[in-house]
Amino acid sequence: MRFKASIQNTNTFTKLTASFNSLGPLAWVKLDAEHVHFTVIPEQGTQVWAVVSIDSIFDTYTVQSAANNVINLEVPLVLLNRALKTAWNASSAQIRLTKKDNVPLLALTIVTTSSSSHAGFPTAPTNNDDGFDAPFEQQLGGNSRETIITQEVPVRVLAPDVVAGLHEPQCREPDVHILLPPLLQLKSISDRFTKLSLIGKSGNGSAAPRTRLELSANMHGCLKLSIKTDAMSISSLWTDLSNPELDPSQITMDIADHPSTKMKQLGSADGRSEEGWATVRIDARDWGKVMSVGRLGGRVVACFCHEFALILYVYLPTDNGEQESVLTYYLKTTGHGTPLSS
């Protein structure tokens, strides 16, 4: 079993692991010849199934195993993320699967070049043998020196039959699909709504009840985020968003029979109509975690299954327009929150 790669884009990789880590502590990482699959299935809350193209994080890449050259790992995300943070602005970083005292681990070797302005700081302890080189180089007039950092992340190798039972959730065809506004914008408004819902509840002493955000969209470019408390009801409405066209090759049914085609007959583009909305209610804290993927800055298509589930497809931006990486989030609606007063 061999896995070795040089990390081409440490910043993306770091943001990616940070976003996954907000959902759960462990990730199932599946490495094959073309993709890296990250799957986080927490006890409760949102699942994410991500398929990341090799190119978007790795450069040279080797993966070999007895099981069709596929390696399955259980990776503690906190440690991986922490290790990657040291690679921030590194000149190069490598990752490989190795073993130490019979414990499998992912070893990151990070080479950073620090400029003289940081020379006052003690360098991180390194295991390299050529400890003399750095000060020597500086004496020669070089204003920078190289530091090699090795980070080890213990992992568990998962046998193929262990993961064989894990399947991506199945869901019916969505009623509404819509391109979301920038996630950071959506997040800042959601966060404020969450804060609003907690006003006056902190004093009670008892644990604050879970806040439910209501998220609705129609097939006319409108998205509505709302929350209702005793003291107020508030909603933000986005208009002029786009509802992407369906790709006939991706769906099994005739487009004319697709639920979204029927939803298109209802509602209006100014969002004032009561009809044509597909609605889900989601836990505000969970939603906040999902929104953290916004730092990656990709396009996000939200698929609404009315009163059932919300599926977010996050397409990571690619520089060269090659294979896209897709992160898929599955959110279940949290039952009936506040009854709709229509």
Next chain:
Amino acid sequence: MAEDEEPPILTAVSNSARQLYLLLRCINFSEKAHVVITEEGIKFSVEEASSMEGSAFLDKSLFTTYIYRAPPRQEQPEQDNSDTESDTDLNTTPSFQISLPSLLETLQILGLTDPNNSKPLWARDNPSSTAFTNNVLGLNNMCLISYRRLGCPLSIILTESTIRTTCDLTTYEPDYADEIPFDRQSLAFKTIMRGTWLFDAISELSSTAPEHITLIARMSKGKPKFALSATGSLGSVRVELHNNGDSITTGAAHPSRPGAVRDADDVPKQANLLETFQLGDPTTPLRAAYKFSLIQKAAKAMSIATKVSVRVDTQGVLSLQFMIEVGGGEAGGGGGKVSFVDFRFVPLVDDEGDGDYEDEEEGKEGGDDGGEEEEEL
């Protein structure tokens, strides 16, 4: 719908929600605020334990549009018509309570994140702005406050580019708690100074974590002297504001020497600290004590106020009136708008007999020449 035919009681549009936020933040120390809507503006007031109250007045000049239509006087149509005129007035002046923290949070939503604003047009993700979109006209940030009719929620509509946020604040029955009476016709003391000076003084006093604050005003050798002093478990502090060119002098002392003051007569002359200084009875010093934690709640107003008028009436009630300039340079236009935020405090009664407030009785004797109009700041 029939109910929509009637025009709303209040329609007020502002293009700077931030101005409203800055003013209302000054009185953010209570869950509920009492709201009264009149022809002249909207008054928000809060109170705490009946011993202090604060109010912010949003004058109609703060709004680009302010339309007020008094609700029809048909609240008790078939009842006895012997209602006095004042009774009817009470019923028709819209008055209710709302959650103030909710309102403040809502006002901050506007302009929260427009990631595009920091970038030039060509670097934006979706260059939606053209020469004819609202952004160019400065219309993209708008705050509409409306109150349709008695019993309806107070609704705030915030609009920016393609996002419209609607917030309906539940209106509660007003508490008819009496206002703290303040007799501005019989003042024992009045002075006007810069808000930040009062703020500095209060911050200085807070270092000893005091329970009470004592306000002392007297004429000494024809010069006005105004002092604030507080004693806490960590020591005592006295801040004096003199008018003959001295800046604030502070003296911190150990608990063994309470009230020690550093002599500061040799400080070079500066502009007068106290713009106005009137004692009801110039021959008798005024002493009055208040709960420090309550006074501290006005700190936000002190820190942003241009001027503060400090008044004590003959009953010892303290009134702090803050003049706040909002949005001089902001997009709101109409630079130099002045708004007022008021606080009133009930004095502590001298029941412990520790001698701190022994002169209070004397202060009550004055008050013949202290009457001033409230707006004259």
